[in-house]
Amino acid sequence: MDKTVILKLEHITKNFGGLKAVDDVSLEVKKGQIQSLIGPNGAGKTTLFNIITRIYSKDSGSIHFTNHNLDRYKAHQLIKMGIARTFQNIQLFDEMNIWENVAIGSHIKMSNSPLDAILCTHNNKKWEKQAKEKAIDTLRFLKIDRLAYLYPKEISFGNKRLIELARALVSDPVLLLLDEPASGLNESETSKLLKIIFRIWEKGVTILLIEHDMNLVMNCSHSIAVMDGGKKIAQGMPSYIQNNKKVIKAYLGE
Amino acid sequence: MDSRIFLAIIAVIVAVSGIFLNSPFLLSMLALAALTLIVTTGLNLLLGFTGQISLGHAGFVALGAYMSALLAIKFSINPWLSIFIATILSSLIGAIIGYPTLKLKSHYLAMATLAIGEVINILIMGTVSITGGPQGLTAIPMLSIFGFTFDDDRKFYFFAWFTALSLLLVSINLTKSRFGRALQAIKSKEIAAEAFGINVHMYKVIIFTLSVSYASLAGGLFAFYIGFISPFSFGILNSIEYVVMVVIGGMGSFFGVLFSTIILSILPNIFSGLKEFWPIADGFLLVFAMMFLPDGLKKLFSWIKQ
Numbered sequence A: 001m002d003k004t005v006i007l008k009l010e011h012i013t014k015n016f017g018g019l020k021a022v023d024d025v026s027l028e029v030k031k032g033q034i035q036s037l038i039g040p041n042g043a044g045k046t047t048l049f050n051i052i053t054r055i056y057s058k059d060s061g062s063i064h065f066t067n068h069n070l071d072r073y074k075a076h077q078l079i080k081m082g083i084a085r086t087f088q089n090i091q092l093f094d095e096m097n098i099w100e101n102v103a104i105g106s107h108i109k110m111s112n113s114p115l116d117a118i119l120c121t122h123n124n125k126k127w128e129k130q131a132k133e134k135a136i137d138t139l140r141f142l143k144i145d146r147l148a149y150l151y152p153k154e155i156s157f158g159n160k161r162l163i164e165l166a167r168a169l170v171s172d173p174v175l176l177l178l179d180e181p182a183s184g185l186n187e188s189e190t191s192k193l194l195k196i197i198f199r200i201w202e203k204g205v206t207i208l209l210i211e212h213d214m215n216l217v218m219n220c221s222h223s224i225a226v227m228d229g230g231k232k233i234a235q236g237m238p239s240y241i242q243n244n245k246k247v248i249k250a251y252l253g254e
Numbered sequence B: 001m002d003s004r005i006f007l008a009i010i011a012v013i014v015a016v017s018g019i020f021l022n023s024p025f026l027l028s029m030l031a032l033a034a035l036t037l038i039v040t041t042g043l044n045l046l047l048g049f050t051g052q053i054s055l056g057h058a059g060f061v062a063l064g065a066y067m068s069a070l071l072a073i074k075f076s077i078n079p080w081l082s083i084f085i086a087t088i089l090s091s092l093i094g095a096i097i098g099y100p101t102l103k104l105k106s107h108y109l110a111m112a113t114l115a116i117g118e119v120i121n122i123l124i125m126g127t128v129s130i131t132g133g134p135q136g137l138t139a140i141p142m143l144s145i146f147g148f149t150f151d152d153d154r155k156f157y158f159f160a161w162f163t164a165l166s167l168l169l170v171s172i173n174l175t176k177s178r179f180g181r182a183l184q185a186i187k188s189k190e191i192a193a194e195a196f197g198i199n200v201h202m203y204k205v206i207i208f209t210l211s212v213s214y215a216s217l218a219g220g221l222f223a224f225y226i227g228f229i230s231p232f233s234f235g236i237l238n239s240i241e242y243v244v245m246v247v248i249g250g251m252g253s254f255f256g257v258l259f260s261t262i263i264l265s266i267l268p269n270i271f272s273g274l275k276e277f278w279p280i281a282d283g284f285l286l287v288f289a290m291m292f293l294p295d296g297l298k299k300l301f302s303w304i305k306q
């Protein structure tokens, strides 16, 4: 397996007013691995995702994706480089049906122009058909293609989580950032999710996973990083993390 | 049913009405409704699809009307070319205005666009030597092409509706593609849209500019049809009326907005004795629609289309 580093965070710091949400965090994600990020509520995990995806600016530190310094890119340019994400608080587009929601993930890969659209050109039809097919194929991959024509408000919470995932997958990501994909899922949904995560990983996608479900994390991660109070307090293989004193203390309190 | 088939049916109804209606009053009223439809279709792209408000669109209609009329009168430029140039210039102005203002969030954007509409109006009122100020601008030539002059209401009715429905088709086609999905994504979740590669600010500016060009074009056609323009046709109340039409029509529903535009354009003319009260009625309609018809006429049309 290729073990080169695909994402490299160095000394990332982010303050909200007086609060150090992320405090000098460094992290390397290796290509082709499932790297997890765990930690108690408010540890700064989502904030770190928002910094990587350029939604928040950082106060200091640097981020490299392969050999690109992400400081030089805007949020909307990352998907083209192969970085896709899901959101902890589900962010589906309410006024579009499910396949249209998912197709947003291929927006930048399509090359029909506005003029193509206005004139209904052959090129337009070709790309639009392809985008729809790809969205539905991705839904099929997740075994939820029957939802294609429903609207977000008409589907269950667990399925909404999967749609979030489908939308990211459709962009053919190199690096997939998942923010608590199992939160709110029941046990059977979570075990399905575990299988899905493996199937995505098998396709060669590198995954950075934030998750509270320890069972899921321990079962799928190659490496686990632990954050608490903005700081990274430990990193290692699941077996190491499970027995790490600092980690146990962070989770159990004093 | 496909929206385009629906549009074709409407085109047939419009054509048949144009042939059989004999009242110049009705024809003229409907022709003006078509011009208003151009404005509201553009505003629907901005407000209904992208979720960005403009309370100053009457100002952009005025820009189109005054610039094209002045180009034709003062520089003797062919009216069609005047309209074309005015539309390009207004779009440019729209883009320059839109760039900073579309960084603002909802109610700040509402205030900024309201102010812009008023500034345009005040400028027109103030530059009396050029625009005629409150007296208005008269002796605007008529539109003609290859010796065919749009000198009666029926001719202009057909022309106005042809233009309005063509732009409606353009808008429908545009929104039935990845661009429409991008706009709706911006409307519901800006951050997620951005994360999926949509340059949110750029899209907003482009759609704003497009809607300004629709407004300006309608203004230009209005000037050459009526032959007289004054700042009183392009005030804040007109801007609000456009918004009311889009909201009542059901934001993002082209056919809902088509019908609300026709109905709300015609009603004040039928109850012409109550003209002073119309703005008040508009206000009530808006509140009523927001409270009881959050989707406007949209539901009705998705039902008819099925």
Ligand SMILES: Nc1ncnc2c1ncn2[C@@H]1O[C@H](COP(=O)(O)OP(=O)(O)OP(=O)(O)O)[C@@H](O)[C@H]1O
Binding pocket: A016, A019, A021, A039, A040, A041, A042, A043, A044, A045, A046, A047, A048, A088
């Ligand atoms: N936009 C913001 N403005 C101010 N404070 C914020 C903002 N976003 C996050 N925070 C704060 O930063 C800290 C870290 O939050 P973050 O959402 O990153 O935690 P988390 O590890 O993802 O927690 P959870 O497991 O609950 O999702 C929290 O104290 C939070 O209140």
Ligand SMILES: [Mg+2]
Binding pocket: A045, A046, A047, A088
């Ligand atoms: Mg979080």
